[in-house]
Amino acid sequence: MLNLTGYRTAHSSEFMPGEIFKIIWTEPVGTRGRSDRSEVPTNASTRFDESGTAFYQGIRRFIVVANDEGHCTAVPILTYERQGCKKRGVKPLKHGIIHQKGRQARPLPEEPKLGFPPVRAELYERTENLVKESRVNYAKLQTIEHNVPVLFIGRIDPEDFDSIVLPAIDRETERRAIRRSRASVGTKASSWF
Numbered sequence: 279m280l281n282l283t284g285y286r287t288a289h290s291s292e293f294m295p296g297e298i299f300k301i302i303w304t305e306p307v308g309t310r311g312r313s314d315r316s317e318v319p320t321n322a323s324t325r326f327d328e329s330g331t332a333f334y335q336g337i338r339r340f341i342v343v344a345n346d347e348g349h350c351t352a353v354p355i356l357t358y359e360r361q362g363c364k365k366r367g368v369k370p371l372k373h374g375i376i377h378q379k380g381r382q383a384r385p386l387p388e389e390p391k392l393g394f395p396p397v398r399a400e401l402y403e404r405t406e407n408l409v410k411e412s413r414v415n416y417a418k419l420q421t422i423e424h425n426v427p428v429l430f431i432g433r434i435d436p437e438d439f440d441s442i443v444l445p446a447i448d449r450e451t452e453r454r455a456i457r458r459s460r461a462s463v464g465t466k467a468s469s470w471f
Contacts, residue, residue, distance in 0.1 A: 280337065284403075285427035293342050293350040293424060296439040298399060298432040301422065303338035306331075340422060341376075341414065341434055343447055349423050353447065354415050355408075362386045362411040372417035372450060374442065378408050379435060386411065394446045397439070401432035416446040417454075 280302060293299075307324065325335050340352035355376055358365035363373050364386055374394030377383040383396030394416060399408060422428075434443060 280335075282427065285429045287425060287427055288430070290345065290347055290350075290424045292430065293345045293422075294433075295342050295344060296434045296436060296443070297342045297430055298339060298355070298401075298434065299342070299352075299428040299430045300337050300339050301426060301428050303336060305334045307333055339431070340420065341443065343419070343443065348425070349421050352420050352422050353443075354418055354420060355412055356415055357409060357411040358413070360409065360411045362389050362413055363392060364389050369417070373413040373415055374446060376408060376412045376414050376434075377410075384410065395442050397442050398435040399432050400435060403429065403431035406431045414443075414446075416443075417450040419447070419451075 282302070285300075285302075324332055326332055339355040341355065342350050342352050344351040358368055361368075362385075363370040370390040371393035373392050375383045375385065375392065375396040376399055377396055379398045379400050383398075385392065392413070394414075397414065401407065
């Protein structure tokens with residue numbers, strides 16, 4: 279059972295860019311079984327809905343990158359089952375290390391080179407800490423509605439947010455746009471023949 283002490287529905291104004299929060303997160307199990315669990319939420323348990331479809335439910339951490347009325351855009355903090363970006367199937371160039379202020383950011387032994395510099399987090403929730411395998415996936419923008427209970431646990435160092443987090447998101451968004459653009463050109467070209 280998940281411990282939800284301190285979780286609450288927060289006002290939209292609290293989802294400031296750079297804030298870090300935890301949320302109850304659900305992911306489909308998928309069809310590949312355990313080998314496809316690269317992004318399973320922390321402390322996840324497998325559950326089943328009324329139709330018998332399996333899903334994981336657990337805690338996931340996010341960094342707010344943009345806020346709007348009723349929802350925000352955030353990127354996840356993941357450990358990939360405590361393997362960091364050594365986990366098979368993870369794309370290291372889309373990630374960066376996140377570590378607590380005052381602690382050293384270190385890649386794991388034999389971890390591939392990551393795409394972005396480390397960012398420092400200041401955690402103000404006393405019971406929280408970031409394990410050494412914590413990584414930010416800058417390519418995975420998620421919309422989070424403000425009507426679900428969350429627990430704010432810290433914030434990204436403002437200097438790191440402006441100089442690392444925002445440019446990383448811009449770069450990943452630009453990459454997606456370029457890939458989409460190239461794909462559509464290829465589709466149009468092949469349909470002409």
